[in-house]
Amino acid sequence: xxxxxxxxxxxxxxxxxxxxxxxxxxxxxxxxxxxxxxxxxxxxxxxxxxxxxxxxxxxxxxxxxxxxxxxxxxxxxxxxxxxxxxxxxxxxxxxxxxxxxxxxxxxxxxxxxxxxxxxxxxxxxxxxxxxxxxxxxxxxxxxxxxxxxxxxxxxxxxxxxxxxxxxxxxxxxxxxxxxxxxxxxxxxxxxxxxxxxxxxxxxxxxxxxxxxxxxxxxxxxxxxxxxxxxxxxxxxxxxxxxxxxxxxxxxxxxxxxxxxxxxxxxxxxxxxxxxxxxxxxxxxxxxxxxxxxxxxxxxxxxxxxxxxxxxxxxxxxxxxxxxxxxxxxxxxxxxxxxxxxxxxxxxxxxxxxxxxxxxxxxxxxxxxxxxxxxxxxxxxxxxxxxxxxxxxxxxxxxxxxxxxxxxxxxxxxxxxxxxxxxxxxxxxxxxxxxxxxxxxxxxxxxxxxxxxxxxxxxxxxxxxxxxxxxxxxxxxxxxxxxxxxxxxxxxxxxxxxxxxxxxxxxxxxxxxxxxxxxxxxxxxx
Amino acid sequence: xxxxxxxxxxxxxxxxxxxxxxxxxxxxxxxxxxxxxxxxxxxxxxxxxxxxxxxxxxxxxxxxxxxxxxxxxxxxxxxxxxxxxxxxxxxxxxxxxxxxxxxxxxxxxxxxxxxxxxxxxxxxxxxxxxxxxxxxxxxxxxxxxx
Numbered sequence: 318x319x320x321x322x323x324x325x326x327x328x329x330x331x332x333x334x335x336x337x338x339x340x341x342x343x344x345x346x347x348x349x350x351x352x353x354x355x356x357x358x359x360x361x362x363x364x365x366x367x368x369x370x371x372x373x374x375x376x377x378x379x380x381x382x383x384x385x386x387x388x389x390x391x392x393x394x395x396x397x398x399x400x401x402x403x404x405x406x407x408x409x410x411x412x413x414x415x416x417x418x419x420x421x422x423x424x425x426x427x428x429x430x431x432x433x434x435x436x437x438x439x440x441x442x443x444x445x446x447x448x449x450x451x452x453x454x455x456x457x458x459x460x461x462x463x464x465x466x467x468x469x470x471x472x473x474x475x476x477x478x479x480x481x482x483x484x485x486x487x488x489x490x491x492x493x494x495x496x497x498x499x500x501x502x503x504x505x506x507x508x509x510x511x512x513x514x515x516x517x518x519x520x521x522x523x524x525x526x527x528x529x530x531x532x533x534x535x536x537x538x539x540x541x542x543x544x545x546x547x548x549x550x551x552x553x554x555x556x557x558x559x560x561x562x563x564x565x566x567x568x569x570x571x572x573x574x575x576x577x578x579x580x581x582x583x584x585x586x587x588x589x590x591x592x593x594x595x596x597x598x599x600x601x602x603x604x605x606x607x608x609x610x611x612x613x614x615x616x617x618x619x620x621x622x623x624x625x626x627x628x629x630x631x632x633x634x635x636x637x638x639x640x641x642x643x644x645x646x647x648x649x650x651x652x653x654x655x656x657x658x659x660x661x662x663x664x665x666x667x668x669x670x671x672x673x674x675x676x677x678x679x680x681x682x683x684x685x686x687x688x689x690x691x692x693x694x695x696x697x698x699x700x701x702x703x704x705x706x707x708x709x710x711x712x713x714x715x716x717x718x719x720x721x722x723x724x725x726x727x728x729x730x731x732x733x734x735x736x737x738x739x740x741x742x743x744x745x746x747x748x749x750x751x752x753x754x755x756x757x758x759x760x761x762x763x764x765x766x767x768x769x770x771x772x773x774x775x776x777x778x779x780x781x782x783x784x785x786x787x788x789x790x791x792x793x794x795x796x797x798x799x800x801x802x803x804x805x806x807x808x809x810x811x812x813x814x815x816x817x818x819x820x821x822x823x824x825x826x827x828x829x830x831x832x833x834x835x836x837x838x839x840x841x842x
Numbered sequence: 843x844x845x846x847x848x849x850x851x852x853x854x855x856x857x858x859x860x861x862x863x864x865x866x867x868x869x870x871x872x873x874x875x876x877x878x879x880x881x882x883x884x885x886x887x888x889x890x891x892x893x894x895x896x897x898x899x900x901x902x903x904x905x906x907x908x909x910x911x912x913x914x915x916x917x918x919x920x921x922x923x924x925x926x927x928x929x930x931x932x933x934x935x936x937x938x939x940x941x942x943x944x945x946x947x948x949x950x951x952x953x954x955x956x957x958x959x960x961x962x963x964x965x966x967x968x969x970x971x972x973x974x975x976x977x978x979x980x981x982x983x984x985x986x987x988x
Contacts, residue, residue, distance in 0.1 A: 366946060371882055374943040379890055385935045386892040388927065651960025686950045687938040696915040696978070697934050698870050699971040701949050706960040 321345040321571065323837065324590055324605040326578045326620075329430020331611035331810035333560035334467065334827035335834035340569035342838075345603065348561075349406075349426035349595055350574035357399045357548035360540060362683060363656060365547065373547070374685070385691065390421070392775050393688065394434055399548040403427045403434045407616060407736055409728075411636075411774035414741035420774030422738070424615040426595075428574070429558030431613065431777060432823070433549035436661055437527040437556075438677065439473055439824040441485020446818035449673050450719040453815055454787045454796050455832075463828035471555045472533035473525055479511070480522030483666050483673070484820070492530045493523040495541070497680045498652040499710050500662035506759045519755040521665040524677065527555035528659060541657035543683040573603075578620055581608055581806065586842075588805050607837050609798070611809040611830060614779035615728065615736060618812055621783060621792070621800065622730045631727035632792055634738055635817050637778035638771040639715040640746040643692075644678070644761040645707070652709030658682040662712065666819075667748060667755070674748055675717045675819040682708070712761065716746050720817040722781050726773075740773035778822050783808050784815035797840075798833035804842055809833050859884055862908050863937065869914045870934055871941045871949050879940050886936055893932060899988040900929040906985050916978025917987060 322343030325332050328350060336346055358373060359365035365374055375381045376398055383391050395401045406424030413419050425431045441464050447453040464485065474491040475484070496504065507521045529538045539553025549556065564570055573592065579600070580591040588608045592601050610617045618632060663678040681689065686704050693700040723742045730736055749765060756763070785794045789801040798807035809830040811822060863883040867875040875883075887893045896904070903921070907914050907930065914930065921928040941947040981987070 366943060369878075369944050369946065371940075371943055375939055379886055382886075382890070382936065382939065385927065385932055385939075386890060647961070648957065650964065651957050685939065685942055687935060687942050690935060690938055691931075694919065695971050696919060696974045697938060698915040699967050699974065701871070701938065703964065703967050705951055706963055709960075 318589075318602055318604050319345075319571075320587070320604040322605065323607050323609065324588075324603065325609045325611055325809075327430065327611035327613065327616070327810065328428050328557060328561045329425065329611060329613055329810070330432050330557045330823060330827045331613075331830040332430070332609075333557045333564065334463075334830040335609055335611060335809050336564055336570060337470070337560065338831055338834035338838065339609075340564060340567070344570040345573060345605070346561075346564075346570055347573045347576050347578060347590075347592055348428060349577050350428040351402055351405065351426045351595075352428055353399050353402050353549060355398060356550055357397075357544060359542075359544065359547075361542035361657065362544055362547070364542075365544070381685070381688075388691070389772070392777075393684070394546055397547050399550070400434050400546065403431060403549060406613075407619060407734075409615060409736035409738050411738045411740050411772065413743075419740065419772040422615075422774045424613050424619075426577070429556045429561060432555075432557040435556070435777075435823060436677075436821075437554050437823075438525065438661060438664075438821040439468070439471065439527045439555070440525055440820045441487060441828075442818055442820065442822075442825045443483075443485060446673060446719075446820055450816035450818040451721050452784070454785055455829075460825065460828040460832060463831040464824065467824060467827050467831065470534075470560070471527045472529050472536070474528050474530045475525035476523040478522035479520050480525075480664055480666070483520060484522075484525050484664065487525065490525070491533065494526060494528060494530060494659045494661070495655075496523075496662055497655050497658050497682065497709075499646045499649040499712050500678060500680065502646055502649050503678070503712075503759045503761055504663060510758060516668060517755065517758065518668050518751070519665050519759075520668055521663055521759075524659075524661040524664050526659070526661055529553040529555075539659070541659055543658060545660060545683050546685075576601075578610075578612070580624055583803055583805055606805065606842070607840065608806045609809050609834070609837065610807065610812075614782055614811045615738075617808055617810055618728055618782035619730050619734070619736050621808070623734060625792075627730075627792070628732045629729055630792070631729040631739065632782040633722040633784065634726055634728040634740070634779070635720050635722055635781035635814070636740065636773045637717055637720050637776035637817050637822075638743060638773050639717050639776060640749075641769045641771060642714040642716065642749075642752075642763050643767050644712045644714055644756065644763050646710040646712065646761050648760050649710035651706050654682065654705070654709055667752060673719065673819050674746070675821070676752075677715045677717075679713045679715060681711065681713055714756075716748075716752075717776075717819045717821075718744070718746060718748075719819045720744075722784070722816060728782055738774065743770065743773050745770055778811070778817060780811040780814035780817050780822065783812040785813040786815070797836035807833055807837065859887055862904065862933070865908045865911070866914055866933055867937050867941070870937050871945075871947050873947075875937075876945060879937075879944050882940050882944060883936065892926075893929070893936070896929045903928075903987040904930060904933070906987060910985070912981045912985065913974060913977050916974035916976075917982050918978070919975060920979055920982045921987070
């Protein structure tokens with residue numbers, strides 16, 4: 318039996334963050350490691366449209382039309398073959414209070430995990446965030462060194478502006494991403510109003526993203542090709558796969574790709590780990606002093622439940638489904654559309670707002686125009702005529718609030734190993750009455766009837782199933798990541814988050830995983 | 843004999859599809875659909891079951907719209923709201939995607955290069971939308987379209 322000091326399962330953000338601290342010390346990473354089935358052959362959306370390549374643009378099996386024939390069947394970002402492979406792990410339905418399926422989701426078996434399709438908003442949590450969400454047994458200061466280390470590793474674009482304190486005290490920011498005219502107009506209005514009238518009821522600033530706006534650590538900048546709906550292979554946007562490649566290039570760990578964890582057994586001085594080959598299904602057993610589970614909340618929780626034969630036990634499950642608000646900035650109608658853009662333009666929060674809501678403003682430039690037609694309550698030919706003039710003055714606000722665990726929202730696994738997520742309680746955003754007038758002052762208009770609440774399951778910020786506690790009970794984790802009754806098995810992904818602050822959790826997920834990895838190094842056992 | 847019959851049926855279906863595509867394309871985007879686009883339209887109907895297996899009521903609606911040259915884009919909004927999209931909506935969306943991706947139709951990029959021009963254009967398009975919706979409603983009602 319091959320034996321290692323440490324085995325990490327999963328190559329997503331949590332897995333690679335831990336691996337950076339445990340490499341060169343007898344580390345093995347186990348990874349299903351799926352890669353995209355084909356590479357999108359165009360550097361920009363414009364090039365692809367100019368080519369007329371139907372297979373690349375709409376998919377060899379018309380995958381990009383999936384929401385046309387079956388609305389809301391798949392998240393818009395996961396339709397194409399070049400992105401959809403990211404969510405081909407263990408499937409799960411998300412059920413509402415009546416047991417109806419809201420969303421058919423899946424975990425990730427991709428190398429780099431769900432980070433391949435994320436928006437790369439990488440933000441620090443502050444103590445105010447942790448207090449607003451509740452029940453965190455660690456302080457933001459426990460993560461500071463890890464935030465700094467990861468930010469230097471990744472390269473974060475942003476600005477030291479009015480949102481700096483809210484987003485976290487990141488230093489050494491790369492230049493911020495360029496703004497489309499509509500976003501620049503809003504920001505200019507914000508600056509003028511804030512200067513004349515003191516603090517507005519809204520705080521606004523530049524997005525903070527893991528996107529290179531200049532060369533960083535030998536990596537070239539992002540080209541803003543608007544291909545995020547077609548491909549995960551965009552140079553210059555950070556995903557965990559970049560760190561995975563670096564680790565593999567260094568040869569500092571053993572990589573068992575094409576394998577999944579099926580079971581583990583903890584003994585006094587080691588853990589035996591059963592792995593199944595993705596191709597062929599053969600089982601092999603390896604050993605380790607310490608096992609770190611970083612497969613993503615859904616997969617990790619399933620593995621722990623199956624290992625404990627806890628079929629039917631429902632553990633708390635938290636998601637972060639955003640509220641969507643289309644915005645129209647009439648001053649910018651008819652503006653020239655940029656040839657290149659990044660999706661996340663600006664961020665904001667309501668001053669004195671409940672639970673520190675996080676608002677991200679997106680420019681829908683990467684979507685095909687035909688994607689937007691279905692959302693317009695007009696004859697399609699008229700909608701097509703309007704779009705080129707409207708798009709220059711359109712943004713979409715995505716609004717997140719803090720998400721604590723809610724009784725009834727939970728994940729369970731059946732005797733057949735199938736995952737079910739019950740999510741009867743999806744709290745609607747109640748701050749719209751306050752937000753809309755604030756946005757109108759910035760020249761951005763919308764209507765309440767245009768608001769849509771993303772269904773649970775489409776937030777993709779899954780957390781809370783094995784929450785860390787100072788004194789954990791069954792199916793909870795210690796602050797150092799250990800399962801409640803374990804010495805050698807730890808959880809390093811979002812499962813351990815006891816609640817979700819409003820802000821994007823990705824950087825904190827990585828920082829916390831790094832913190833737990835350092836705890837493992839301290840362990841004398 | 844059977845093979846020849848099957849071939850004749852397939853050819854007739856293809857001609858029907860081409861005729862349908864040409865008409866809907868003209869209503870949606872204007873101009874003539876290219877042979878390449880028509881080919882993709884037929885392929886989509888071969889590959890997507892939602893386009894092959896259309897119920898009788900929706901098939902009748904489509905046939906009437908095409909044969910009587912009705913305002914397809916004005917009628918379509920009045921067919922929304924069911925448990926699944928109407929076949930007319932799916933076909934129009936398919937043609938929109940094909941027009942954007944294959945034909946690079948100028949309708950997807952045409953823009954008025956000034957704010958005042960954009961606002962005037964917006965006003966005129968909304969008037970056109972109202973007129974089209976009214977006409978579509980009347981046609982839907984008069985022809986009993988479902």
